[in-house]
Amino acid sequence: MELDLFVRSLFKKANEAGFSEYEVYYVDRESLSISVYKSEVEKYNVNNSAGLSFRGKLGDRIGYSYTEILDEDAIDMLVNKAKENVLAIENEDIQFIYDGDKEYKEVSTYYQALENIPADKLIKIALDMEAEAKKYSDKVESFSGCAVSYSSGKYGIINSKGLNLHNKSNILTAYVVPIIKDGDNMYDGFGYVVAKSLDEVNAFEIAKMGVDEALSKVGATSIPSGNYKVIINSDAMVSLISTFAGVFSGDAVQKGLSLLKGKEGEVIASNIVNLVDDPHLENGLASVGFDDEGVATGKTYLIKNGKLESLLHNLKTANKAGVKSTGNGFKASYASPISVSPTNMYIEPGINSLEEMTKKIDKGLIITDFAGLHSGANSITGDFSLAAKGFYIENGVKTKAVEQITVAGNFFTLLKDVEEIGRDLKFPMSSVGSPSILVKELSIAGEGTKNE
Structure with a gap:
């Protein structure tokens, strides 16, 4: 069945079943991945995924269902499952079918x-x-x-309030x-x-x-343990930001899973740090004009001049906080519920090159790679203890490669200890980006720490 006809029939059936408001979210994606090994094609994978989810409001609660098949049986199933879902809801969270915004930014994401x-x-x-x-x-x-x-891929949102968006x-x-x-x-x-x-x-x-x-990396060795002035290069900093990005979620804050609760307006970083979520970033991997609830997106400063400016919100968390949604209500897939997710999150670049920052260090490190982020970092407290690789700096010059070290610290402390920010903003195959940053000091465990 064609999508338009399916949606019209589904909405008619939902109305007859007593739903006062309703919405469809649909997605159709395809991908081709080719890998080679020893001059031969090792894998050739073609994947196609398509599906549709339905949300319907009964009373003050919203039920949810989804399907991969668009036919008459699916219409009945979606309506009945959504009704069952409403009856099973135990929490009192208010959810919304969105009216839409007056304007939506056109974002170029198709080439x-x-x-x-x-x-x-x-x-x-x-x-x-x-x-x-x-x-x-x-x-x-x-x-x-x-x-x-x-x-x-293409996806879109259609609801009973006249909203019809697609990308x-x-x-x-x-x-x-x-x-x-x-x-x-x-x-x-x-x-x-x-x-x-x-x-x-x-x-x-x-x-x-x-x-x-x-x-x-050839010839890499360890270094003596101690506290060192450190440059975290852009790639390594991206991995840190990715690990701790969840602390800026309004949902995490409301569930007690972030230390940023009640800290909006407070200084949480060096005054040169600006952390943004920019859904309109040109060529950004997560650029989008609207979120998966139909809310128009816009650039959000999470940290501005060192102060916690805002958290990221979807409609539900924004309502709880008494603020407007930041347009960060997204689904992991058509079959998933709405959560809070960043778009293009990055630290705004500074003016110095990596080489210029290096020249200012008598004895220190450039960290190029962190390992063990899943097990060695606590996303709630901000504490981390991570295996790392990089380069030693002596008298302002990058010298030998370094490995077999462990870097320990705290993400929130690190943000406050940022002394300089480079101009080398990068997004390494990621929607998270960062320039290299110079940090006052970090604790390094290296030589002389075994068997102690």
Whole structure:
């Protein structure tokens, strides 16, 4: 059954069943992923997923159901399941079918240049990345990954209040993870691109990025334990922000899962820190003009000049807090309930280059990689103790590679200890971004800590 006809029939049946308000959210996505290994295609995966969810209001509660099949039987099932869901609701949270906003920002997320790219061209890119990496350095021993992916999708919201929104998006990504061998030691690196057209995909440049990173780690050693002035580079800082992003959720705050409860307007970071959620960021991987509740999106300052400016909200959490939704009500899939999620979250860049910040350190570290974020970081308290890699700084110069160290600290303390912010804002295949930052000090456990 065609979507329009299905929705009209569903809404008619919902009205007859006593629902006063109702809404449909639909999604249709497809993706192609190609990975290669030893100059041959290892995997060729095509995935298609489509589905529709229904929300209906009975009294002051909203029931929920979903389907992958659009036919008459599905209409009856959706209405009946939503009714059953209403009866099972035990909490008193108020939920909403949204009226809509007067204006919605047009956000470009679909690129014509990516339409109908032949699969053999994508395969060639993957094979070329592997070949270029081997050609670039004879130390390349193998690969832990080499792949190209294309994904596209469309989704939308239609409700009984006249709201009818839709959007489509697509993107191409390519990456290679070469492993080099030096003596008995192995080192890996990561080269990647996120592209809007094939012209932006250069197999040599991607391979070079990955191999150069791997080569930079050769000869890495540990360092003595102690407190060091630290630069956290953009990639490593992105991993930290991603781990602790949930503390800025209004839902987490209301459930007691964030230490930011009641701290809006208070200083929680250095006065040079501005953390934003920007759904209108040009070329952002999570850019969107409306959220999954139909609320118009807009740029939100979470931290502005060091002060907690706002939390992220959907309609339910905003109502509880007595504020307007920030347009961050999103679903993980059509079958999921509405939660609170960021769009493009990043620290705004400063003015200094990584090299300029490095010159200001007599003895310190550049952290390039954190490991163990799932087990070594407490997203509620902000505490972390993480294995890390990077480079030693001496007399303002980046010197030897460093590994086998553990970095310990607290995310909230770290934000307050930011002394400088670089201009090298990056989004490493992620909707979370950051420049490199210079932190007053962090505790490093390295040499001399074993068996103590």
